[in-house]
Amino acid sequence: MGSWRVYPAVAAGGFRRYATYRVATAAGVFTNTVFGLILVYTYLALWEARPGLGGYDQAQAVTYVWLGQALFAMLAVQGGGFEVELMERIRTGEIAVDLYRPVDMQLWWLANDMGRAVFQLLGRGVVPFVLGALLFPSALPAEAAVWAAFLLALLLAMLVSFAIRYLFALSAFWLLDGQGVAQALMVTGLFCSGMTLPLNAFPGSLGEVVQALPWAAQLQVPADVLMGETALLEAYVFQAAWAVALLAAGRLLQSAATRRVVVQGG
Amino acid sequence: MVEGLRAYRMIAGMWIRSTMAYRASFVLTVCGNLMLTGLDFVAILLMFSQVDALGGWTLPEVALLYGLSATSFGIAQLAFGSVGSLGGRVRDGSFDTLLVRPAPVLAQVAADRFALRRLGRGIQGAAVLGWALVATDVDWTVVKVLLVPVTLVCGAVIFGSLFVAGGAFQFLAQDAAEVQNAFTYGGTTLLQYPPTVFGRDLVRGVTFVLPLAFVNWVPAAHLLARPYPLGLPDGAAFAAPLVAVVCAALAGAAWRAGLRSYRSTGS
Amino acid sequence: MADAFIELDGVEKVFEVRRKTGFLKRERRQVRAVDALSFTVARGEMVGYIGPNGAGKSTTIKMLTGILTPSAGRLRVAGIDPSRERTRLAHRMGVVFGQRTTLWWDLPLIDSYRLMHRMYRIPDARYRENLQRLVELLDLGELLDVPVRQLSLGQRMRGDIAAALLHDPEVLYLDEPTIGLDVISKTKVRDFLRQLNADRATTVLLTTHDLQDIEQLCSRVMVIDHGRLVYDGALAGLHEAGESERTLVVDLERELPPIEAPAPARVVRVEGPRQWLAFPASESAAGLVAQVAARYPLVDLSVREPDIEAVIARMYTERGGTPVSEPS
Numbered sequence: 005m006g007s008w009r010v011y012p013a014v015a016a017g018g019f020r021r022y023a024t025y026r027v028a029t030a031a032g033v034f035t036n037t038v039f040g041l042i043l044v045y046t047y048l049a050l051w052e053a054r055p056g057l058g059g060y061d062q063a064q065a066v067t068y069v070w071l072g073q074a075l076f077a078m079l080a081v082q083g084g085g086f087e088v089e090l091m092e093r094i095r096t097g098e099i100a101v102d103l104y105r106p107v108d109m110q111l112w113w114l115a116n117d118m119g120r121a122v123f124q125l126l127g128r129g130v131v132p133f134v135l136g137a138l139l140f141p142s143a144l145p146a147e148a149a150v151w152a153a154f155l156l157a158l159l160l161a162m163l164v165s166f167a168i169r170y171l172f173a174l175s176a177f178w179l180l181d182g183q184g185v186a187q188a189l190m191v192t193g194l195f196c197s198g199m200t201l202p203l204n205a206f207p208g209s210l211g212e213v214v215q216a217l218p219w220a221a222q223l224q225v226p227a228d229v230l231m232g233e234t235a236l237l238e239a240y241v242f243q244a245a246w247a248v249a250l251l252a253a254g255r256l257l258q259s260a261a262t263r264r265v266v267v268q269g270g
Numbered sequence: 271m272v273e274g275l276r277a278y279r280m281i282a283g284m285w286i287r288s289t290m291a292y293r294a295s296f297v298l299t300v301c302g303n304l305m306l307t308g309l310d311f312v313a314i315l316l317m318f319s320q321v322d323a324l325g326g327w328t329l330p331e332v333a334l335l336y337g338l339s340a341t342s343f344g345i346a347q348l349a350f351g352s353v354g355s356l357g358g359r360v361r362d363g364s365f366d367t368l369l370v371r372p373a374p375v376l377a378q379v380a381a382d383r384f385a386l387r388r389l390g391r392g393i394q395g396a397a398v399l400g401w402a403l404v405a406t407d408v409d410w411t412v413v414k415v416l417l418v419p420v421t422l423v424c425g426a427v428i429f430g431s432l433f434v435a436g437g438a439f440q441f442l443a444q445d446a447a448e449v450q451n452a453f454t455y456g457g458t459t460l461l462q463y464p465p466t467v468f469g470r471d472l473v474r475g476v477t478f479v480l481p482l483a484f485v486n487w488v489p490a491a492h493l494l495a496r497p498y499p500l501g502l503p504d505g506a507a508f509a510a511p512l513v514a515v516v517c518a519a520l521a522g523a524a525w526r527a528g529l530r531s532y533r534s535t536g537s
Numbered sequence: 538m539a540d541a542f543i544e545l546d547g548v549e550k551v552f553e554v555r556r557k558t559g560f561l562k563r564e565r566r567q568v569r570a571v572d573a574l575s576f577t578v579a580r581g582e583m584v585g586y587i588g589p590n591g592a593g594k595s596t597t598i599k600m601l602t603g604i605l606t607p608s609a610g611r612l613r614v615a616g617i618d619p620s621r622e623r624t625r626l627a628h629r630m631g632v633v634f635g636q637r638t639t640l641w642w643d644l645p646l647i648d649s650y651r652l653m654h655r656m657y658r659i660p661d662a663r664y665r666e667n668l669q670r671l672v673e674l675l676d677l678g679e680l681l682d683v684p685v686r687q688l689s690l691g692q693r694m695r696g697d698i699a700a701a702l703l704h705d706p707e708v709l710y711l712d713e714p715t716i717g718l719d720v721i722s723k724t725k726v727r728d729f730l731r732q733l734n735a736d737r738a739t740t741v742l743l744t745t746h747d748l749q750d751i752e753q754l755c756s757r758v759m760v761i762d763h764g765r766l767v768y769d770g771a772l773a774g775l776h777e778a779g780e781s782e783r784t785l786v787v788d789l790e791r792e793l794p795p796i797e798a799p800a801p802a803r804v805v806r807v808e809g810p811r812q813w814l815a816f817p818a819s820e821s822a823a824g825l826v827a828q829v830a831a832r833y834p835l836v837d838l839s840v841r842e843p844d845i846e847a848v849i850a851r852m853y854t855e856r857g858g859t860p861v862s863e864p865s
Binding site: 183 | 295298299302303305306309310312313316317319320321322323324325443444445446447448449451452453456459460463466467468469472
Binding site: 277 | 552606643
């Protein structure tokens with residue numbers, strides 16, 4: 005295990021790397037805003053036909069949409085974070101070099117992805133969120149304490165998001181097929197995070213299942229924390245439990261993978 | 271044009287064979303694609319598990335919108351989806367290798383990384399469309415029957431034009447692939463919901479400025495004998511071919527302008 | 538020139554680059570990547586085209602192949618204006634980008650050739666004949682059924698060269714054809730190019746950083762710098778133009794003060810018992826060796842040929858220029 009000072013530097017590197025793509029960031033903001041608009045109108049229609057669906061009123065449903073668009077890139081809901089690079093390194097066999105580095109692999113990638121996430125929250129998240137709040141009715145809290153609680157929920161959401169993608173990425177050691185893994189990540193991410201529909205609006209037992217899965221920790225729980233729809237402690241425990249469990253699973257998988265490193269090609 | 275189709279066929283054929291080199295992976299990704307594109311429809315089903323109508327449209331009616339939009343988008347994406355990664359090819363310089371070949375560049379770019387797995391979207395859209403056509407209450411006439419395939423083709427041309435125009439834009443801004451996504455993927459998502467759901471200005475823009483409405487909203491309104499929100503004349507549904515031709519011409523012009531600018535600036 | 542195959546007359550290429558100068562401020566600046574470039578290459582010539590990074594080499598190649606349109610001037614290849622008749626010219630030229638394969642990564646090598654066969658509409662008989670000849674000369678027989686991703690860099694380069702020649706182009710452009718190759722692969726590629734030029738009179742223009750490529754292949758060298766042609770002639774002449782020097786490395790029995798060598802030779806470096814003497818490349822080494830050997834206790838000695846890259850570098854510094862980065 006290397007010096008602890010390595011990781012902040014790695015995180016800063018992750019931040020800077022994404023910060024250089026100004027045009028891509030602007031384009032992403034545009035896309036998130038467009039998708040946000042489309043979803044807001046459909047949700048308004050949905051909540052008009054069924055007021056109070058999932059315990060949200062119309063304003064809360066709208067806020068949920070913009071929060072989803074704001075966190076979309078940060079949480080890499082449909083993939084596109086560090087795991088793309090990690091899987092490519094596994095595919096090409098370069099991963100063998102990483103294993104000899106005097107740093108912890110999981111922490112190294114976590115730091116890297118955290119840097120990316122912070123940039124994308126600021127660079128891609130803030131503008132659609134503010135635009136949404138200005139143009140449509142919204143349900144934002146006035147108390148600073150709630151925002152602070154929300155930030156902590158975001159941090160935990162990010163840990164869960166990282167842990168899920170780390171597990172998916174490491175599967176490339178066995179599957180050697182990045183495309184399929186990326187697709188699985190996308191499908192589960194979009195559906196189970198509540199990007200298409202808030203999880204509390206899912207019908208019956210399907211709703212109960214998706215709200216118990218780790219993806220619920222990504223968007224649904226922070227949204228509920230922000231809008232005061234959940235007990236704080238319960239929310240944190242749910243997120244933290246999944247984060248710990250998945251990160252631990254990642255470590256197990258990592259050591260299993262290390263034992264069977266196959267350097268592809270030559 | 272003939273040269274372009276010929277080149278397209280040859281290059282797409284090579285890519286299909288490349289994918290078949292990993293057959294199991296191909297089957298997996300087709301399934302994955304079916305699931306991924308099916309998610310949009312699952313979201314609609316989930317909504318309708320809570321309500322009977324959305325913006326006044328019933329589930330079979332919305333399914334008709336979805337089927338028309340997803341099928342024509344699927345065709346366009348299969349044929350032109352690769353144009354969306356043009357920016358990357360320009361950035362890494364591999365775009366130049368296409369310019370030294372004796373074949374039209376657009377055909378080469380469109381056929382590049384031709385992904386048969388994208389068939390998934392069209393198949394899934396067509397399945398929903400098939401169900402919707404049976405489940406909706408349409409007063410079928412010969413003209414209405416013919417309108418369905420004509421609409422699908424026109425929709426594919428309109429979406430294809432968006433892909434090409436978006437590619438042309440990437441000559442100027444190589445990192446802006448996401449802007450194209452907003453119009454293409456955003457467009458098909460928008461069209462999956464009834465026009466009555468959206469703000470009037472948005473509907474106006476999507477009808478008169480960026481005429482996506484002719485992919486499904488306008489023809490579906492005719493099929494279902496529903497008034498279109500903007501009070502368009504009933505014959506508007508038959509303007510789709512004209513709209514498609516104009517879109518294709520504009521996209522072609524944008525592509526040529528983009529290519530000319532690339533060849534004079536080299537970036 | 539009697540049969541000018543490539544003709545450039547006052548060709549210019551100006552790029553507009555935008556540079557960030559502040560958080561949002563951008564500065565627009567015109568960069569003249571190629572400036573008033575004029576030269577001709579005769580049919581069947583083999584010419585080396587060299588210069589530092591950003592000098593305008595690849596911009597020139599891109600204009601010659603029809604990728605880029607010149608900003609000004611007249612450019613013809615085989616009588617064709619490349620930027621106007623890109624596809625017509627494509628049938629008559631072959632291009633190999635050293636760092637970028639055009640072969641199909643996941644498919645056997647032969648599949649890429651079949652695509653060339655159809656894309657370039659090569660008559661069947663001629664395709665078979667050319668393929669057979671190229672496979673033999675480039676030693677590709679064993680590799681035809683191997684997926685390209687499994688080929689070594691050298692094998693892939695040979696595969697790329699064959700792909701560029703299946704349609705019998707009259708001119709072949711090679712951009713860094715030996716970059717990253719091992720010595721044996723380099724030799725194979727060079728031998729092939731020499732033979733191609735001799736047997737089929739294919740005009741060859743190659744850019745390279747490896748000066749042995751030029752020494753072994755090209756009777757003519759063009760040096761470009763800051764978008765201008767600064768030298769055009771035989772390789773030997775380039776040594777003189779840059780007043781190049783060879784180096785005599787002398788190992789003495791023990792450490793001694795710098796050797797008193799007869800002018801213009803002089804000691805340029807001393808390291809323990811080893812000394813380096815520079816002398817004009819145009820002079821014979823024999824006289825100098827004899828004089829040194831007569832007066833000093835020698836253990837060993839060797840003559841180092843001039844490093845042409847260093848020669849070119851000196852040409853630049855004498856012109857007082859500094860290399861600019863090339864927009865690509």
